[in-house]
Amino acid sequence: MKRLYFRAEESIKAKLIIAIGLLIIVGSSVFWYAILHKQKTDIMSIAVRYAVSFTDYIKERTRYNMLNLHSSDIQKTLEDISLAKGVERVRIFNHAGKISYSSSKEDIGKPVDKDSLACKGCHTEINKSPLLLPEQQKWGFYKDSEGFTALKFVEPIYNETACYTSECHVHRKEEKILGFIAADMSLALLDEAQFKQGLALTGYVFIFIIAISISLVIILYKIVSKPVSELAHGMKMVAEGNLDYSVKVFSRDEIGLLAEAFNSMTKDIKASRHKMEEWTRTLEEEVARKTEEIRKTHASLVQTEKLASLGRMAAGVAHEINNPLTGVVTFAHLLLKRVPPDSEDAQDINVIIEQADRCAIIIKNLLMFARASATEKGEVNVNDVLNKAVFMLKNQEKFYNIKFKIDQHPSPLMTFGDFSQFQQIFLNMLINAADAMNERGTISVATRKIVENAKPYAEIEFTDTGCGIKKEDMSKLFEPFFTTKPAEKGTGLGLSVSHGIVAQYGGNIKVESKEGEGTSFFVRLPLKED
Amino acid sequence: MKKILVIDDEAIVRMSCERALASEGCEVKTAESGNVGINMLENEPFNLILLDMKMPGMDGLEVLKIVKKRWAETKVIIVTGYSTDQTAAETLKLGACDFIEKPFTPDTLAASVAEALKK
Numbered sequence: 001m002k003r004l005y006f007r008a009e010e011s012i013k014a015k016l017i018i019a020i021g022l023l024i025i026v027g028s029s030v031f032w033y034a035i036l037h038k039q040k041t042d043i044m045s046i047a048v049r050y051a052v053s054f055t056d057y058i059k060e061r062t063r064y065n066m067l068n069l070h071s072s073d074i075q076k077t078l079e080d081i082s083l084a085k086g087v088e089r090v091r092i093f094n095h096a097g098k099i100s101y102s103s104s105k106e107d108i109g110k111p112v113d114k115d116s117l118a119c120k121g122c123h124t125e126i127n128k129s130p131l132l133l134p135e136q137q138k139w140g141f142y143k144d145s146e147g148f149t150a151l152k153f154v155e156p157i158y159n160e161t162a163c164y165t166s167e168c169h170v171h172r173k174e175e176k177i178l179g180f181i182a183a184d185m186s187l188a189l190l191d192e193a194q195f196k197q198g199l200a201l202t203g204y205v206f207i208f209i210i211a212i213s214i215s216l217v218i219i220l221y222k223i224v225s226k227p228v229s230e231l232a233h234g235m236k237m238v239a240e241g242n243l244d245y246s247v248k249v250f251s252r253d254e255i256g257l258l259a260e261a262f263n264s265m266t267k268d269i270k271a272s273r274h275k276m277e278e279w280t281r282t283l284e285e286e287v288a289r290k291t292e293e294i295r296k297t298h299a300s301l302v303q304t305e306k307l308a309s310l311g312r313m314a315a316g317v318a319h320e321i322n323n324p325l326t327g328v329v330t331f332a333h334l335l336l337k338r339v340p341p342d343s344e345d346a347q348d349i350n351v352i353i354e355q356a357d358r359c360a361i362i363i364k365n366l367l368m369f370a371r372a373s374a375t376e377k378g379e380v381n382v383n384d385v386l387n388k389a390v391f392m393l394k395n396q397e398k399f400y401n402i403k404f405k406i407d408q409h410p411s412p413l414m415t416f417g418d419f420s421q422f423q424q425i426f427l428n429m430l431i432n433a434a435d436a437m438n439e440r441g442t443i444s445v446a447t448r449k450i451v452e453n454a455k456p457y458a459e460i461e462f463t464d465t466g467c468g469i470k471k472e473d474m475s476k477l478f479e480p481f482f483t484t485k486p487a488e489k490g491t492g493l494g495l496s497v498s499h500g501i502v503a504q505y506g507g508n509i510k511v512e513s514k515e516g517e518g519t520s521f522f523v524r525l526p527l528k529e530d
Numbered sequence: 531m532k533k534i535l536v537i538d539d540e541a542i543v544r545m546s547c548e549r550a551l552a553s554e555g556c557e558v559k560t561a562e563s564g565n566v567g568i569n570m571l572e573n574e575p576f577n578l579i580l581l582d583m584k585m586p587g588m589d590g591l592e593v594l595k596i597v598k599k600r601w602a603e604t605k606v607i608i609v610t611g612y613s614t615d616q617t618a619a620e621t622l623k624l625g626a627c628d629f630i631e632k633p634f635t636p637d638t639l640a641a642s643v644a645e646a647l648k649k
């Protein structure tokens with residue numbers, strides 16, 4: 001079954017998603033933090049600017065009353081201003097830290113906390129001269145009692161001509177700083193706005209991450225993961241031996257090209273395998289064919305050797321029997337002459353003579369069979385042999401009622417062998433044909449050139465219009481002493497001898513027969529190649 | 531009376547020839563081998579020889595050659611139990627006047643002998 005999920009370290013998809021996902025999350029977080037930080041900084045600096053103008057405003061509002069020393073008016077102004085939203089407290093205190101006016105009346109006359117920004121802003125150590133007075137140290141942020149951010153702003157009131165020339169003579173000319181205006185302002189609204197904005201920004205970033213991740217997963221799945229899984233699946237199928245499997249090509253990019261190359265490779269492998277199987281089969285067929293050829297040749301050799309030894313034995317026996325047979329024939333004839341013709345004795349003697357004659361024929365055939373081994377070989381024209389055989393038989397009593405139809409190959413068909421042996425074979429074939437037709441009918445003889453197993457042969461066809469051969473007899477045709485003729489007519493050696501001779505020269509004899517219609521014998525002798 | 535010599539290693543063949551030709555009015559003598567036959571020819575002339583081809587010792591072909599060399603007028607008929615066209619042609623070329631295959635009938639033999647003696 002196809003595995004749908006891979007462990008992260010195994011899958012390209014997972015690796016890409018994790019890597020890109022992490023980058024998006026880190027990137028978005030940095031972006032988110034930077035935005036928030038910038039926003040906060042901006043808000044603070046705006047708040048400080050407002051605080052500056054606010055204290056300037058207080059300075060302007062109280063200036064007249066200060067110069068004319070209208071203490072209750074100053075106090076009243078501070079109280080009024082502190083009613084405005086966001087203003088927590090406004091105080092004015094002298095250089096020594098004693099609070100002269102305050103929006104909350106209970107503070108008046110109290111000293112300012114020596115550690116507060118009002119003092120520490122300029123003096124690193126109390127009762128010593130200020131070291132410096134940088135702008136940014138005039139203000140500071142802190143958390144108020146409700147937890148909101150608050151801004152404390154301290155503005156020094158510098159000595160002016162109008163101050164030390166005033167009729168009240170409160171301030172001397174030498175004094176540099178006459179006092180301070182300190183304003184505490186709540187930034188609760190800004191805090192709230194910033195919180196809301198931060199929340200919205202976080203939401204946007206989160207949505208952005210989700211949307212990007214989903215798009216990324218879809219794109220990766222379509223462009224990389226699916227084609228790669230398909231390719232991996234295809235490779236697995238091919239590795240398991242399914243060479244018909246073709247990977248689907250989704251695109252024209254590198255993965256598509258890879259899939260195409262893979263398909264083409266699979267096709268090549270399939271073709272090679274097919275070719276190899278073809279070769280193996282051809283080789284097997286060739287081996288089987290050669291084995292069969294060797295078996296046939298061997299069988300033929302064994303048969304030829306058998307026939308040859310049988311022939312030698314037959315020759316010896318025949319020769320020895322001919323001598324006593326001569327005696328039997330001679331004395332029977334002599335005896336016949338001494339008895340009155342047509343007597344019972346004469347009839348008996350005739351039986352002896354007839355049987356002796358039969359013996360003589362059998363021996364003659366045996367000798368003919370034996371002759372297959374002792375021969376004179378040379379180049380022989382098959383057409384000449386056939387002409388001579390036909391000429392020899394034409395005028396014999398057996399062939400009086402037989403018509404010959406001869407169709408010879410126009411040019412000489414040269415083979416190697418013994419003229420008289422071939423003649424014996426052809427005579428045999430013609431006599432067999434005549435016997436099969438009861439010495440009445442047509443014998444068609446033809447010679448031609450054929451090619452069998454890429455070798456040229458001379459084929460001599462003998463076709464009769466006789467009784468045909470029974471199917472069960474076909475396999476026994478070439479066995480020695482097999483005959484269907486009456487005992488006094490055949491010995492059953494003719495075809496066997498013929499077969500032996502033809503096989504000896506590398507030829508063969510084929511038979512085709514239809515019962516009741518006739519038989520064709522095809523004698524094939526190897527043609528002598530020029 | 532014509533004198534005929536039968537040379538054959540087989541007694542039955544010699545006897546057959548003797549009996550078959552006796553009735554034809556010929557004088558028939560026999561020899562059981564080529565050597566004996568040659569010896570007999572040296573002692574008395576014969577008009578015709580019936581010669582077997584295959585014999586132990588000197589075979590028919592050798593005897594034929596000797597006879598044709600020394601007694602050219604003596605006719606020879608080959609009598610054989612085992613022949614081929616080649617051997618027949620060869621003996622005829624060497625001077626034999628006929629070629630008879632065993633087994634033969636008395637009439638065949640007599641006819642062949644009469645024909646040979648006529649020449």
